[in-house]
Structures are given as structure tokens and as C-alpha cells.
Amino acid sequence: MKRSERRTLVLNASYEPMAVISSRRALLLVLNEKAAVLAESDRLVHSAGRVYTEPDVVLLRQFIRVPRKSVPMTRRAVLELYDYTCAYCFKHGNTIDHVIPRARGGTNTWGNVVVACTKCNCKKADRLLSELGWKLPFELREPAPSVATLISKRWKRPAWAEYTEPWAKASVLELAG
Ligand SMILES: [Zn+2]
Incomplete structure (x- = not known):
């Protein structure tokens, strides 16, 4: 994976998946105490003479209200x-x-x-x-924009799974890296 392609999942303070951003940006959120690390990756970055571990999942310390748009069902x-x-x-x-x-x-x-x-x-x-006599194992809901893109192939990392399962609260917006 190229360094520019490393991505971190951002959870809102409510633990809802909220965005996928570059890992570099996520690390800055952590260093600025805007987010806490929930899962670390095995990727190290060197900056200003120090070594940091890039996060795989971070949790925002403050809740951010995310407007919902409806997603076309295909x-x-x-x-x-x-x-x-x-x-x-x-x-x-x-x-x-x-x-x-x-x-x-x-x-x-x-x-x-x-x-x-x-x-x-x-x-x-x-x-x-x-x-x-069948039951659904989860509640049905409408995904927020980009949830499908996020959860699928391209950026998906193992550490994200427990936070992005459809029966976890999924409202994900993909933000520019
Ligand atoms: Zn089946």
C-alpha cells in the first residue's frame, strides 16, 4: 500500500462510523487530542525526529452532527x-x-x-x-452516503470490521483525504 493510500476509519463520539480519512490526517487528530486511538496499525511514521504508529481506527472526542442524505438503493x-x-x-x-x-x-x-x-x-x-420461524440477525436500516464504498474492497482494513458491520450503527461519509 502506498503511503498516500493509507486510510483510517473515523468514528463519531457515538461510535458510529463517520469517515475515512488519510492516516496522516488521523494521526494529526490524535496528536491534537481531537481523537483517541481505538486500533493501531503496524505502520510506523517518522516525523520531526519521533516515531509514531498510524491508527487504523480513531474515535472523535466530540460528537459531530452529520446530515443524512438518502442513498439510492441498487x-x-x-x-x-x-x-x-x-x-x-x-x-x-x-x-x-x-x-x-x-x-x-x-x-x-x-x-x-x-x-x-x-x-x-x-x-x-x-x-x-x-x-x-426465521429471524433477522440485525435491524434493517438505510445506509448513509458512501457506506457501501467504504465497507467494500478498496480501503477496508481488518480492524474496521467490528465498527462497520451493517448491524453496527453505520452512517459513513467519505471525506476527501
Ligand atoms: Zn442463505
Whole structure:
């Protein structure tokens, strides 16, 4: 990873994921006591004769109010939000399931879609979860802008996982590095 590409996840004081910024900028937030380190990386940086460890995850000391915009719901955005994981068996999934089936009046909105594997999707068909005795392992919600981009491939670091799982409170805005 090039130095300019190192990224740190920033959590709001409420622990909600809030932004992904350059690790250099994140380190400055820590040095200026605006943020605390929750997870360190194994990357060292040398600055002014000192050695610092770049943070993987930082927590802002003060809560910042983040305005919410709605995110267009696309197949890809749903798959990425839930990391291609079937909501019912946790195996790899690449189909979209309407929790309340469309045939039963379910809407095509963030509040009613999850990822399902083909097997679970077929089994579920036009039935309600209560009819199958199934339960969702998390609350459905609409992601904030860029949550899909953030959680997916490019910047993702192992230390972020516990803070960016969809059932953790996810409201992420990607800020310029
Ligand atoms: Zn499944």
C-alpha cells in the first residue's frame, strides 16, 4: 500500500462510523487530542525526529452532527452493504431478498431488503419470516452516503470490521483525504 493510500476509519463520539480519512490526517487528530486511538496499525511514521504508529481506527472526542442524505438503493449497493452475506444462513449470497415479499405488499426500499443466498431465497419464496420461524440477525436500516464504498474492497482494513458491520450503527461519509 502506498503511503498516500493509507486510510483510517473515523468514528463519531457515538461510535458510529463517520469517515475515512488519510492516516496522516488521523494521526494529526490524535496528536491534537481531537481523537483517541481505538486500533493501531503496524505502520510506523517518522516525523520531526519521533516515531509514531498510524491508527487504523480513531474515535472523535466530540460528537459531530452529520446530515443524512438518502442513498439510492441498487442491487450492488445492497450486496455491498451486507458484504454479500446471506442474512439467513450467513453464507455467501448474491441475491436480494424482500423481507416482506413484494407479492405480500413489501416495498422495494432499504427498510425491506437483505442479501440472501439462492438456497434461502428459494426456500423463503413468498413467505413471511414469521411463517418460517426465521429471524433477522440485525435491524434493517438505510445506509448513509458512501457506506457501501467504504465497507467494500478498496480501503477496508481488518480492524474496521467490528465498527462497520451493517448491524453496527453505520452512517459513513467519505471525506476527501
Ligand atoms: Zn442463505
